[in-house]
Each structure stands twice: as structure tokens, then as C-alpha cells.
Amino acid sequence: MTQAPERYIGGGVPRKEDPALVTGRANWTDNIKLPGMLHVSLLRSPYAHAKITSIDVSAAREQPGVVAAFTGDDLAEDWDKNPQANPAAVTGYGMSLDQRVRQAQEGGESSVTDTPETTGEQPVDEKTRTFVSWIPTDDTKIPNHWPVARDEVNYAGDIVAVVVATDRYKAQDALEFIEVDYEPMEPVVDVEAAVADGAPLVHEDIGTNESFTWTLATGDIDDAFNRADVTIKERYLQQRLIPNAIETRGVVANPDAITGGYTVYSSTQIPHILKYVLAVYCDVPEQQLRVVAPDVGGGFGSKLNVYAEEVIALVLARKLGVPIKWIEDRSENYLATIHGRGQVQDIELAATSEGKILGMRVNLLADMGAYLMLDGPGIPILGAFVYPGVYTFDAYDFSVTGVFTNMTPTDAYRGAGRPEACFAIERIIEALAREVGLDPVEVRRRNFYEPFDEPTDTPAGIQYDSMNMPMVLDRVLELADYEGLLEEQRRRRESGDPVQLGIGFSTYTEICGLAPSQVLAGLRTGGSGWETAKVQMLASGKVEVITGTSPHGQGHVTSWSQIAADALGVDVNDVEILHGDTALSPYGRDTYGSRSLPVGGVSVHLAAQQVVDKARKISAHMLEAAEGDMEFEGGRFSVAGSPDQNVTIQDVAAAAYMNYDLPEGMEPVLSEEVFWDPPNFTFPFGAHICVTEVDTETGFVKIRDYFGVDDCGPVINPIIVDGQLHGGIAQGVAQALYEEAIYDEEGNLTTGSMVDYLIPGAPELPKYTLERTVTPSPTNVMGVKGVGEAGTIGAPPAVINSVVDALSPYGITHIDMPASPWKVWQAIQDAQGQEAGTRDADLSGRPSQAADSTDTEGGTDS
Amino acid sequence: MIPIAFDYEVAESVDHAIELLKENGDEAKLLAGGHSLLPIMKLRLATPTVLIDLGRIDDLNYVRDEGDHLAIGAMTRHCDMERDATLQEQCGLISYTASLVGDPQVRHRGTIGGSVSHGDAASDLPSALLALEANFVIKGSGGERTVAAGDFFEDYLQTTLAPDEVLTEIQVPKLNGAGWSYKKFNRRAQDWAVVGVAAVVERSNGSIGSARIGLTNMGSTPLRATAAESALSGADPSSVAEATSSADEGTSPSSDIAASSEYRRHLARVLSRRAVEEALSR
Amino acid sequence: MRRIQMTVDGRAHVAEVEPRLLLLHHLRENLGIGGVHTGCNTTSCGACTVHIDGESVKSCTVLAVQADGHEVTTVRGIMENGLWHPMQQAFHEAHGLQCGYCTPGMIMASISLLKENPDATEQEIREGLEGNLCRCTGYENIVKAVQLVQQHTNGQPA
Structure with a gap:
């Protein structure tokens, strides 16, 4: 399939979202003001781990403007109305997967309500309050997660009290009058220390810091390692990252006097999922709950969750009977919004002396933080399927243990498990190249799949949809002038230039289109992967599209308009996209995991096609012709051979609306709704080259150029796709060079503001030189794949490979992320055997760089 | 991220500001551009109960040629110094260093007087002023006094300013033929310096006449690299690397998440070499 | 409480704050x-x-009382005769925004930047926007948007 000759698809239609945004007229959650609205401020624990021995909010209640103040105990009953009600129970926690599948197949009772009857022998923990949905194993340990802590706090930022006041300043002031006595407990602030013998426990009642262990194995891994000429063992660290959407979270909950229910406005990526979970957690009948995602200022996974503050706002609106608003400030955002990454990766590769990979072992420790969030346990599992990357081999063995620590809970941050996986394979393949004495480009080529365009088995037991790695790699080498770069590198090395040149590669694939519900069930995600779209032509011939996706910067309004306009043959400006309000779109699976286009966008296309199919029947009736003779082009139905006999789709829409004279038995109006659950994921791929200049005197790394050739299948809107790649690469560069959540020994977040947590700005980031190839996916009729996380996945190893390449004359083979000037300098000092001094302020809670370097030499057992 | 409530007074003149300071005692703080003070007040790390706003005193924003030196009013903003033609020509080090402070929005508000009075060793201008051997004019209820930059900074966020004193003017020399440089090392352009080095170098018959080096963020106050300065005095330009290898002597840089003290010492040496070399080339 | 008066987007406002x-x-x-x-x-x-007064500032670090008597302009006040400011148009054309949350600040910083340095080079544009963070775009198209305005201003075709 090649790019279809449509009118809009593939064209750079300027975004329809922009007018409100560039004129300052958008509707952010913080812009919502309702009559009688009260403001919430939250007191948060300054301790990472402590018992609350006493808490007194009475003085706060007396402060000016304060309407109410509550402790965790005060509110315990407010979410405690339905003891069965926690999302985990509802998603089937307590039943094994087999049981759930069997029950569903037998057509018995719905498998979504967990009761002692449906769970047989397995007891339901009536006391467990949790937001987790993705429960990887039957014996996953799930800690109790009160929205407002009661007896114990488990991370610095845990909520301990709530103040409701007439304005935000007054609410904030009153917090100072709350008296809390804490009895500090030993905190767990390192994921490896957490699993060591005798480690203090984050949750003593659980009895272990290990939440779950999940494994995946294919082929004969022992045989692969036995046969290997070369084995390589490496350890990589994925630092914690803080998502930092520029709009913080916020929620407004408004009682609805008419329904007796509530409308919840939240800066969320997932209004539909939020609606369901809130209904369950707070025991509000789901049909009386409406959730609206207004304009949302970025998410990157951090708003793909259900948070205590959303529950608190809803419960307070119910308790006090007035609209309740909570807006997160940035300090809170750093503490209380999920963090991403946080993994220790032990990777082993078995290969031949020719550089052909035979097998791979992956052992992860994944930092869950203090509690399990919506998909927290699932993040490393998503990654499990792409550790083999773009290379084919026979045996693969993966294991992850989710670990509790006294730090902010982790969950999806752009890429979610896949950047970690891509980093590991793209780093260790460099070690393999070194080991067997091959150019890193050549060793990659030797392990690529032959190009394919039909589903192909991978070592991780899934099927990639289509891929052509040699094509993208060849092109990016040309684009970057690899030979020229090598020449410049040689020159600089020979002349002893203090600024050395690095050339770093990354060849990646991404799992997009989180979709096939049966697969998601098999993974125990607790979620479904379908998406829905409704396309309706109105009496005037204009078009409304209702989508279940929930954009927050991705430009769905524009792209979905292009898709619908092309399918219907109408003007793109005659299409409106409605989204983000469960009253408009009761169903939807929202926006995350690069799923929106291959699932949601395809749904729009399919629904629009159904509208055309029905319109074709009506047009034939109107023109008294056979349906089979009708041709449709440019929004006009005409009779084959008699082009003068025609009607426009708008004419048909009007006729369908009036219902004066439709084919017998046909229902009025052109309105079609589709629920699309794809048969597979999609797998875009690409090759990136990062060119760095490393100042060996100061350790400063400058990215001089960044080249990428990406293939995400056919493109709906190239300017939007470019934008997704730019932003994704920027976040990947940010992980590689700048960002890191650092905790001190007491579990305080040291990088708790934008002053200390280094989000790169325009001067720090390079110009991107990007091209695309087009390899359609066989997974859907449009051939589209998705692109949201590609850059974030491809960039970190390209950058680190580049820095390490620049420093390779020193014998340096690894630098942990972020490769700060300090770390780069230290690595050079270590390599030269010079006294670099101690890292006497190592607040990172991680092994020192010196210790790492022994791990990363790459052992050879052959 | 909301400050606690405070009273607000507008100073109509420097004398009025001094009067208000005397009235309100230790609880009062002077507000210049507010870009050092307001951020810590919002985090409730500073909780003054009275702010005295100097922003309405018009006659403190100036750059004047006073013959042998240039006088800069304390309320002169970073952006004003950045684009002031006299400063650019006669004391380029100040214009250039001011252009590296924070970001454009910060430079539209922040002032030299506020920056100096705050006494933060991580600020860029104080070390440049040290290298320039600037003088500070201070007014208080006891009258006016002039303090050399080298005597002004006493300890971490502490200066020689008495509670009822106001810094009114900064006097910097005209550089004439002397070369200058400021090397700021930070990870992002908008950040504070991890380490910064200001250099003013006078040439004399093909060799270095004298060199003055100011260090940013190498201790609790801005510092001079005196050992390196001595080594550079009368030295041949080819020996700059060796001479600046003592640039960290006598410093006590802190260790934090950006750098260890060892790394800071190393940076001070490298940046001093680069600064002196650049100054010599100017 | 203190009585302040300021002109915001062309309109005078008096308030007790x-x-x-x-x-x-x-x-x-x-x-x-x-x-x-x-x-x-x-x-x-x-x-x-x-x-x-025509210069970019961060309004989170200015007290309302400090702006007393001054002229404040926000993104809502830069349209002229019902038409978008060229910078607004350029951000739209260059796809210089995604979620749009940083955009008003970015536009106001960019206008101030070109006012002070109309012929800014790409590097100077990047440095001039050092105080504005965007999490979506990777800045490339923001820089392009500012350059687009320069081209329009200089009478060159975009």
C-alpha cells in the first residue's frame, strides 16, 4: 500500500486546535470557576517513612476563610462505603487469569465483579484500597493506598490532611496550623537495598519489599549461552524521571443537582478510565458520573492515572455539596505525580564470534515507589517485549521484580518500559561490536530481520507487523555523512583536540497501538484496547466525529478531521471532532501508549466508511440506480457511465435526516459508530545518529547534530508527526544528558523544582534532521502505526553511544544517564587513573561511577 | 508556593527607605527587582513581615561616566547594563556578565544592587565586581560610606550591609586597554553557575602586567584567585596554563548535586586558564 | 490591602489587593x-x-503591587484590529505548539526577544528563549516560528 491519493491525508493541514491556544483562550482546568466553589490545599508528609502518632486540624479550622479541614481518619468512611469497591477487585484481582478466561468463555456471570463467590477459595481483601489496575501475577502484593494517609506515611508527599477554604491563599495559610506528630521510620530509598536481606520494609504488613516477579522465556536460553563464542554481561541504570507536563494536574468536582451525581473536570489523559475507577472507588453510580478532560497541558503518561486528589475532590464535593477545586502546585507535582523509569537492568548477551546474537537474558529490578499506581507494575512488562529490539535470535529469558521503596510511586512516562528496553539492547550491542571487533553498524546489520511486510515472530513471543531496518539505516548513514564524520573524528583524535567528536547509533522499534484486548487480558493489564468512533452527518451536511481518544497536544482534532474529510469527501473545516467528555462519548479508551492513531484514528476511518456505505445505498435509491453502479468520488455519488446523474453526500445526509423516502427498512440519519479492536500492535521503527562534541577538559557534552530516519507507516499529517518526533527526541536527550530525580538518604527529593531538575531548554537542544520512509502495517486498513513515543525510545542510546564513542580513546565503555559534565569528567579521571576525588556529595543513592566501570567492562567467558 | 502575608511600603527616596528600615527593624526586607527574594518567599524559606519597595525610586537607575570610573545606580537592571553603550565600551565585563544572568525575563527585573546585596556566591556579577575591584556606595542612618568589593561579602548570604543601610551605587573602573573575560559554566543557559570565572588582565610589553580573577560559587562568598593572580603577575602569556593551575587555592567550594568540590576546583582551574587566555586575546 | 491601578491589555483596572x-x-x-x-x-x-511596559517578565515573580501604575500586556492583548499578532500566526503556521500550555508565555517572550534583537540568529533566538520551557515540541518549530516572523518583517517570503 502506498500513500493514498487523498485530499487531506498526508498533507500538512495547519492545526485546528491552535486558535484558542495561541490567543490564550483555552479552557484549562485551572480556568474553571464555578459559583460557590471552594479550594483544597493538602498537607503532605515531609517524611519518607513515618508513623503518624497524632494529628490535629482543629486550629486550621479556625483560620480565616477555612470551611473545613479533615484528617485521613475523618474521611475514612467517605471512600469506605463499598467495601468491595476497588478497581483491582473490579478488574478481576483475586481470580487467576485462567479462571477469568474460563468464566468468560462459559458465558457465566460477568467476570468483572469480584465477590467471594466468584473468587472461590481466594479471599477478597475487603480492606485493600488501591488504584492499581495492572496486576501481573496472582500473588502480587498490593499495599493499602489511602487517599489521605491514616496511620503511616510511605513517601515524602503522601497526603496527611485536607483543608477546604474560600480561596487558595487562605487554604495554603491554614496548612501551617495543622499539628502532626510523626515517628520517623527507616526509609527505603534504593531499589537494590530494598531487596537485600534485612532491609527495612516499606509496608510491614506485606512482609516483603518485593511486590511481584514476572517472567517470560522463549527458546533454550542455556543452550544459547553454551554455544556462544562470546558472552557479555552489563548493568545499566534507568534513573527516575519526573514527567513535568508544563500544566500541573488539577481537578474540579461539581455536584449535579439534576442527576444527583457529579461532574468531574480533571487534567487527565483518561477521562473514560477515570470515570469508571472513580465511580468504583467512591461508590458513585457510574451513570451519574460525568468526567470531562478540558484542555490538557501535556501528559507524557503522568496524567494516565487515577490519583488520590481526584478521589478527594469528588468525595469532598459529595460531603460538602459544593464545587471543589484542587490545583497542584509545582512542588506537589514533583512529589505527588508519578515518576517514570527507575530500573536496574542486568543484561546478558550470547553471541558468535561473528557478532550474531544467539540469546539474551534480562533481569530487572523495577522501582514501584511506595504504592502501586494504575499501570505501575505493567511498565517493565511492556518493555519485556522489545528488549530483543530490531534483532532476531532464538532464545530469550526475561524476569522483572517490582520493588517497593519509600519514594514517589512510578508509572508510565513517555515510552513506558520501551525506552529502557531499547537502551539496554542498543547499549549492549555496542559492547558486542567492541568484543568481536566490528563496526557498530555492521554488527547491527548482521542481526537485523530481513525486511518483511507480514507479521513475523520475535524472540519475545509476539509478532512484529512490518519492518525494513536496512533501508532506514542506509538512509540515515547517508544523511549524516557517516564517512565524513569518521574522518573528522580521526582528525580530532590524532590532533589531541580537547573537544572530541562522538558518533552514536540507535536502531529501534516501538510497540504502538496498545490494543488487542485479548492480549491485554493475557498480560493482566486490567484494561481493554479497543477504541470507538462515531461519525455523524448532520441535517446541514456538516460532520461531527465523536472519538474515544483524549488528546492533550497530539492534534487529534486536526488528524481525525483529515481522516473523516477524506473518507466522506467533504471539506476538512466541515468536520468537528468532539472528545474528552464522557457525556459526549460514553465509551472510549483514551490516549496513551501511541495508540490513538492505529486504534482511534482507524476507528474514525472505519465509521466514516460505514457512513459512505449507507449513503451509497440511499444515493442509489435517490437516483433510481443499482447500488452496484454507484461511484463515489470527491463527496459525490454518481451513476457509472452517467456522470450527470449524481448527488452529493450532503444531499444524501439531508435525505437520510428527513426520512421522507429511504430504501425500505432503512433507519434515518447518517450516523455510524464503530468499536475497533485490532488484531495486533503496530511497530514503527527507525535509525538515529547523534553527533556530540565532548569537552574532555570540563566534561561538557554538546549535541551538534541529530539525524533520524523513522518509519511509522503512512502519515496523516506530516507536521504533527515531525512535532511528535522532535518532542520525543528532546525528552530522550533530556534523559540521556540532563534529568534525574535524586533522593537523599532520608528519602527527600533533592531535585524538587524546575531549578534543580534540569529540563533542557532551547539553547540545550539541537536542530533535528529527520526523514521518513513508509512501510505500512498489515494490522489495519490504513496501514498506520503511530509515533508518539518513537523519539523518546530511540534517542537515549543514540546520545549515550555517542558520548561513549567520543571517549573511547580513553578506554571508557560506559557512562550512566544522565551523562552530566561531572560524570563525564569523573569517567575520564578514572580512566586515566587520576585521583578524581571522592564524590563526597553523592546524593543519588546509586553505586558510584567508579564501581560501575568495573561492571561495564563486558566480561568474556569464551 | 504562595508567600506568607506581609506589609508593603513604597520607599519614595533612599532616605525614606533608610527611615523605613529603622522603623521596621529586622522584620523588614528591601525589595529591588525581587528575583532573589520573591522565589524564596514563595517557598516560605524567607518570611519578612515588611517589604520596602525600592522600585519607585527613579534616580537609582543609571550608568554615568565619572571620569576615572563608571557609576552604576543600584536599581540598574541587568538588561540595562547589557545594552548600555558606555558600559559596553568602557567596562565590557559588566555588560557581558549581566547578559548571562538568568534569562531575559529575569534580566528585565533583576538589578545589580539586588544581586550584590543578596550576597549569593553563585551570582555572576559579584565575582566580576571583585575582579574589577569595584567600590560600593552604601547609605545608612549614619551617613554614606564606600566599601571595596573585597570587603563587602562576609559569609554565606551575608554582607557588610547593616540592617538600616542601602546599597546605592556600584563604581567600576574603566578598563581602557585591559582585557577581560567571564567564563560561566552551567548545564543549562538559564541556570546559576556551577562555577564562574571573571578575569581582568593588563598587558605590559608582551607579558602579563597584572591579572585579577574573581571566582563564582567557589565558597560561601565570591572569591579572588589570589595565588593564580600572583603567578600571572609579570608572567609570559605562554605560561598561563601553569599559572592558573593554582586558581582554586584558598577556595572551599561546596559539594552538591551539580558538582563535587573536587570537580568545582578542577573547573575553576580550567575556566581560569580559558578566561585569562580570552582576556589576553581581547 | 492596597489599592493599585494598572492598564492591562489596554484597559485600566483598579483593585484592592x-x-x-x-x-x-x-x-x-x-x-x-x-x-x-x-x-x-x-x-x-x-x-x-x-x-x-513592553518587556517580558515572569508574572509569578512579580507582586501585583509592583506593577501598580504600569502597563501590562498579556497574550490576550496583542491582537490588532481583530487580527492575530504575527507571532501568533507564525506559531500556528510553524506548528510551534502542541499542548499549547507554554505557548502564551513563549509567544510573549518571543515578541520581546525580536523587539530587542530583530535580527537574532538561530542561536540568539534559542538563547533568547532560555527562560521558557516547552515539554512537547523540542523547540525546533518554536525557533522556526520566530524566524518566520523575522522573514515576514524583513519582507522576505516565508
Whole structure:
């Protein structure tokens, strides 16, 4: 399939979202003001781990403007109305997967309500309050997660009290009058220390810091390692990252006097999922709950969750009977919004002396933080399927243990498990190249799949949809002038230039289109992967599209308009996209995991096609012709051979609306709704080259150029796709060079503001030189794949490979992320055997760089 | 991220500001551009109960040629110094260093007087002023006094300013033929310096006449690299690397998440070499 | 409480405010200008950027009382004769925004930047926007948008 000759698809239609945004007229959650609205401020624990021995909010209640103040105990009953009600129970926690599948197949009772009857022998923990949905194993340990802590706090930022006041300043002031006595407990602030013998426990009642262990194995891994000429063992660290959407979270909950229910406005990526979970957690009948995602200022996974503050706002609106608003400030955002990454990766590769990979072992420790969030346990599992990357081999063995620590809970941050996986394979393949004495480009080529365009088995037991790695790699080498770069590198090395040149590669694939519900069930995600779209032509011939996706910067309004306009043959400006309000779109699976286009966008296309199919029947009736003779082009139905006999789709829409004279038995109006659950994921791929200049005197790394050739299948809107790649690469560069959540020994977040947590700005980031190839996916009729996380996945190893390449004359083979000037300098000092001094302020809670370097030499057992 | 409530007074003149300071005692703080003070007040790390706003005193924003030196009013903003033609020509080090402070929005508000009075060793201008051997004019209820930059900074966020004193003017020399440089090392352009080095170098018959080096963020106050300065005095330009290898002597840089003290010492040496070399080339 | 008067987007406003009220909150809460955004609250991200007397400032680090008597311009006040400011148009054309949350601040910073340095090079544009953080775009198209305005101003075809 090649790019279809449509009118809009593939064209750079300027975004329809922009007018409100560039004129300052958008509707952010913080812009919502309702009559009688009260403001919430939250007191948060300054301790990472402590018992609350006493808490007194009475003085706060007396402060000016304060309407109410509550402790965790005060509110315990407010979410405690339905003891069965926690999302985990509802998603089937307590039943094994087999049981759930069997029950569903037998057509018995719905498998979504967990009761002692449906769970047989397995007891339901009536006391467990949790937001987790993705429960990887039957014996996953799930800690109790009160929205407002009661007896114990488990991370610095845990909520301990709530103040409701007439304005935000007054609410904030009153917090100072709350008296809390804490009895500090030993905190767990390192994921490896957490699993060591005798480690203090984050949750003593659980009895272990290990939440779950999940494994995946294919082929004969022992045989692969036995046969290997070369084995390589490496350890990589994925630092914690803080998502930092520029709009913080916020929620407004408004009682609805008419329904007796509530409308919840939240800066969320997932209004539909939020609606369901809130209904369950707070025991509000789901049909009386409406959730609206207004304009949302970025998410990157951090708003793909259900948070205590959303529950608190809803419960307070119910308790006090007035609209309740909570807006997160940035300090809170750093503490209380999920963090991403946080993994220790032990990777082993078995290969031949020719550089052909035979097998791979992956052992992860994944930092869950203090509690399990919506998909927290699932993040490393998503990654499990792409550790083999773009290379084919026979045996693969993966294991992850989710670990509790006294730090902010982790969950999806752009890429979610896949950047970690891509980093590991793209780093260790460099070690393999070194080991067997091959150019890193050549060793990659030797392990690529032959190009394919039909589903192909991978070592991780899934099927990639289509891929052509040699094509993208060849092109990016040309684009970057690899030979020229090598020449410049040689020159600089020979002349002893203090600024050395690095050339770093990354060849990646991404799992997009989180979709096939049966697969998601098999993974125990607790979620479904379908998406829905409704396309309706109105009496005037204009078009409304209702989508279940929930954009927050991705430009769905524009792209979905292009898709619908092309399918219907109408003007793109005659299409409106409605989204983000469960009253408009009761169903939807929202926006995350690069799923929106291959699932949601395809749904729009399919629904629009159904509208055309029905319109074709009506047009034939109107023109008294056979349906089979009708041709449709440019929004006009005409009779084959008699082009003068025609009607426009708008004419048909009007006729369908009036219902004066439709084919017998046909229902009025052109309105079609589709629920699309794809048969597979999609797998875009690409090759990136990062060119760095490393100042060996100061350790400063400058990215001089960044080249990428990406293939995400056919493109709906190239300017939007470019934008997704730019932003994704920027976040990947940010992980590689700048960002890191650092905790001190007491579990305080040291990088708790934008002053200390280094989000790169325009001067720090390079110009991107990007091209695309087009390899359609066989997974859907449009051939589209998705692109949201590609850059974030491809960039970190390209950058680190580049820095390490620049420093390779020193014998340096690894630098942990972020490769700060300090770390780069230290690595050079270590390599030269010079006294670099101690890292006497190592607040990172991680092994020192010196210790790492022994791990990363790459052992050879052959 | 909301400050606690405070009273607000507008100073109509420097004398009025001094009067208000005397009235309100230790609880009062002077507000210049507010870009050092307001951020810590919002985090409730500073909780003054009275702010005295100097922003309405018009006659403190100036750059004047006073013959042998240039006088800069304390309320002169970073952006004003950045684009002031006299400063650019006669004391380029100040214009250039001011252009590296924070970001454009910060430079539209922040002032030299506020920056100096705050006494933060991580600020860029104080070390440049040290290298320039600037003088500070201070007014208080006891009258006016002039303090050399080298005597002004006493300890971490502490200066020689008495509670009822106001810094009114900064006097910097005209550089004439002397070369200058400021090397700021930070990870992002908008950040504070991890380490910064200001250099003013006078040439004399093909060799270095004298060199003055100011260090940013190498201790609790801005510092001079005196050992390196001595080594550079009368030295041949080819020996700059060796001479600046003592640039960290006598410093006590802190260790934090950006750098260890060892790394800071190393940076001070490298940046001093680069600064002196650049100054010599100017 | 203190009585202040300022011109905001061409209109005079008088208000009684607490001295601690941030200009950001005065504009948002008292004057209902939802186009001025709260981002970091630490003078880092620039989402709250407005102009005071034609110069960019971060309204989260200015007290409302400090703006007393001054002219404040927000993204809502830069349209002329019902037409978008060229910078607004350029951000749209160059796809210089995605979620759009940093955009008003970014636009106000960019206008101020070109006012002070009309012929800024690409590097100078990047440095001139050092105080504004965007999490979506990777900045490439923001830089292009500013360059687009330069080209229009210089009479070159975009």
C-alpha cells in the first residue's frame, strides 16, 4: 500500500486546535470557576517513612476563610462505603487469569465483579484500597493506598490532611496550623537495598519489599549461552524521571443537582478510565458520573492515572455539596505525580564470534515507589517485549521484580518500559561490536530481520507487523555523512583536540497501538484496547466525529478531521471532532501508549466508511440506480457511465435526516459508530545518529547534530508527526544528558523544582534532521502505526553511544544517564587513573561511577 | 508556593527607605527587582513581615561616566547594563556578565544592587565586581560610606550591609586597554553557575602586567584567585596554563548535586586558564 | 490591602489587593485572564510570561503591587484590529505548539526577544528563549516560528 491519493491525508493541514491556544483562550482546568466553589490545599508528609502518632486540624479550622479541614481518619468512611469497591477487585484481582478466561468463555456471570463467590477459595481483601489496575501475577502484593494517609506515611508527599477554604491563599495559610506528630521510620530509598536481606520494609504488613516477579522465556536460553563464542554481561541504570507536563494536574468536582451525581473536570489523559475507577472507588453510580478532560497541558503518561486528589475532590464535593477545586502546585507535582523509569537492568548477551546474537537474558529490578499506581507494575512488562529490539535470535529469558521503596510511586512516562528496553539492547550491542571487533553498524546489520511486510515472530513471543531496518539505516548513514564524520573524528583524535567528536547509533522499534484486548487480558493489564468512533452527518451536511481518544497536544482534532474529510469527501473545516467528555462519548479508551492513531484514528476511518456505505445505498435509491453502479468520488455519488446523474453526500445526509423516502427498512440519519479492536500492535521503527562534541577538559557534552530516519507507516499529517518526533527526541536527550530525580538518604527529593531538575531548554537542544520512509502495517486498513513515543525510545542510546564513542580513546565503555559534565569528567579521571576525588556529595543513592566501570567492562567467558 | 502575608511600603527616596528600615527593624526586607527574594518567599524559606519597595525610586537607575570610573545606580537592571553603550565600551565585563544572568525575563527585573546585596556566591556579577575591584556606595542612618568589593561579602548570604543601610551605587573602573573575560559554566543557559570565572588582565610589553580573577560559587562568598593572580603577575602569556593551575587555592567550594568540590576546583582551574587566555586575546 | 491601578491589555483596572498577591494570580483570578498560565512557580519555565511596559517578565515573580501604575500586556492583548499578532500566526503556521500550555508565555517572550534583537540568529533566538520551557515540541518549530516572523518583517517570503 502506498500513500493514498487523498485530499487531506498526508498533507500538512495547519492545526485546528491552535486558535484558542495561541490567543490564550483555552479552557484549562485551572480556568474553571464555578459559583460557590471552594479550594483544597493538602498537607503532605515531609517524611519518607513515618508513623503518624497524632494529628490535629482543629486550629486550621479556625483560620480565616477555612470551611473545613479533615484528617485521613475523618474521611475514612467517605471512600469506605463499598467495601468491595476497588478497581483491582473490579478488574478481576483475586481470580487467576485462567479462571477469568474460563468464566468468560462459559458465558457465566460477568467476570468483572469480584465477590467471594466468584473468587472461590481466594479471599477478597475487603480492606485493600488501591488504584492499581495492572496486576501481573496472582500473588502480587498490593499495599493499602489511602487517599489521605491514616496511620503511616510511605513517601515524602503522601497526603496527611485536607483543608477546604474560600480561596487558595487562605487554604495554603491554614496548612501551617495543622499539628502532626510523626515517628520517623527507616526509609527505603534504593531499589537494590530494598531487596537485600534485612532491609527495612516499606509496608510491614506485606512482609516483603518485593511486590511481584514476572517472567517470560522463549527458546533454550542455556543452550544459547553454551554455544556462544562470546558472552557479555552489563548493568545499566534507568534513573527516575519526573514527567513535568508544563500544566500541573488539577481537578474540579461539581455536584449535579439534576442527576444527583457529579461532574468531574480533571487534567487527565483518561477521562473514560477515570470515570469508571472513580465511580468504583467512591461508590458513585457510574451513570451519574460525568468526567470531562478540558484542555490538557501535556501528559507524557503522568496524567494516565487515577490519583488520590481526584478521589478527594469528588468525595469532598459529595460531603460538602459544593464545587471543589484542587490545583497542584509545582512542588506537589514533583512529589505527588508519578515518576517514570527507575530500573536496574542486568543484561546478558550470547553471541558468535561473528557478532550474531544467539540469546539474551534480562533481569530487572523495577522501582514501584511506595504504592502501586494504575499501570505501575505493567511498565517493565511492556518493555519485556522489545528488549530483543530490531534483532532476531532464538532464545530469550526475561524476569522483572517490582520493588517497593519509600519514594514517589512510578508509572508510565513517555515510552513506558520501551525506552529502557531499547537502551539496554542498543547499549549492549555496542559492547558486542567492541568484543568481536566490528563496526557498530555492521554488527547491527548482521542481526537485523530481513525486511518483511507480514507479521513475523520475535524472540519475545509476539509478532512484529512490518519492518525494513536496512533501508532506514542506509538512509540515515547517508544523511549524516557517516564517512565524513569518521574522518573528522580521526582528525580530532590524532590532533589531541580537547573537544572530541562522538558518533552514536540507535536502531529501534516501538510497540504502538496498545490494543488487542485479548492480549491485554493475557498480560493482566486490567484494561481493554479497543477504541470507538462515531461519525455523524448532520441535517446541514456538516460532520461531527465523536472519538474515544483524549488528546492533550497530539492534534487529534486536526488528524481525525483529515481522516473523516477524506473518507466522506467533504471539506476538512466541515468536520468537528468532539472528545474528552464522557457525556459526549460514553465509551472510549483514551490516549496513551501511541495508540490513538492505529486504534482511534482507524476507528474514525472505519465509521466514516460505514457512513459512505449507507449513503451509497440511499444515493442509489435517490437516483433510481443499482447500488452496484454507484461511484463515489470527491463527496459525490454518481451513476457509472452517467456522470450527470449524481448527488452529493450532503444531499444524501439531508435525505437520510428527513426520512421522507429511504430504501425500505432503512433507519434515518447518517450516523455510524464503530468499536475497533485490532488484531495486533503496530511497530514503527527507525535509525538515529547523534553527533556530540565532548569537552574532555570540563566534561561538557554538546549535541551538534541529530539525524533520524523513522518509519511509522503512512502519515496523516506530516507536521504533527515531525512535532511528535522532535518532542520525543528532546525528552530522550533530556534523559540521556540532563534529568534525574535524586533522593537523599532520608528519602527527600533533592531535585524538587524546575531549578534543580534540569529540563533542557532551547539553547540545550539541537536542530533535528529527520526523514521518513513508509512501510505500512498489515494490522489495519490504513496501514498506520503511530509515533508518539518513537523519539523518546530511540534517542537515549543514540546520545549515550555517542558520548561513549567520543571517549573511547580513553578506554571508557560506559557512562550512566544522565551523562552530566561531572560524570563525564569523573569517567575520564578514572580512566586515566587520576585521583578524581571522592564524590563526597553523592546524593543519588546509586553505586558510584567508579564501581560501575568495573561492571561495564563486558566480561568474556569464551 | 504562595508567600506568607506581609506589609508593603513604597520607599519614595533612599532616605525614606533608610527611615523605613529603622522603623521596621529586622522584620523588614528591601525589595529591588525581587528575583532573589520573591522565589524564596514563595517557598516560605524567607518570611519578612515588611517589604520596602525600592522600585519607585527613579534616580537609582543609571550608568554615568565619572571620569576615572563608571557609576552604576543600584536599581540598574541587568538588561540595562547589557545594552548600555558606555558600559559596553568602557567596562565590557559588566555588560557581558549581566547578559548571562538568568534569562531575559529575569534580566528585565533583576538589578545589580539586588544581586550584590543578596550576597549569593553563585551570582555572576559579584565575582566580576571583585575582579574589577569595584567600590560600593552604601547609605545608612549614619551617613554614606564606600566599601571595596573585597570587603563587602562576609559569609554565606551575608554582607557588610547593616540592617538600616542601602546599597546605592556600584563604581567600576574603566578598563581602557585591559582585557577581560567571564567564563560561566552551567548545564543549562538559564541556570546559576556551577562555577564562574571573571578575569581582568593588563598587558605590559608582551607579558602579563597584572591579572585579577574573581571566582563564582567557589565558597560561601565570591572569591579572588589570589595565588593564580600572583603567578600571572609579570608572567609570559605562554605560561598561563601553569599559572592558573593554582586558581582554586584558598577556595572551599561546596559539594552538591551539580558538582563535587573536587570537580568545582578542577573547573575553576580550567575556566581560569580559558578566561585569562580570552582576556589576553581581547 | 492596597489599592493599585494598572492598564492591562489596554484597559485600566483598579483593585484592592493583598501585597503578597502575585501579578500572575491578580491577572488570572481578579481579572479573569486565563491565558496567563501557572507553570513552575520558581521563575524557571516562563509559562506566566507577560509584558510590563513592553518587556517580558515572569508574572509569578512579580507582586501585583509592583506593577501598580504600569502597563501590562498579556497574550490576550496583542491582537490588532481583530487580527492575530504575527507571532501568533507564525506559531500556528510553524506548528510551534502542541499542548499549547507554554505557548502564551513563549509567544510573549518571543515578541520581546525580536523587539530587542530583530535580527537574532538561530542561536540568539534559542538563547533568547532560555527562560521558557516547552515539554512537547523540542523547540525546533518554536525557533522556526520566530524566524518566520523575522522573514515576514524583513519582507522576505516565508
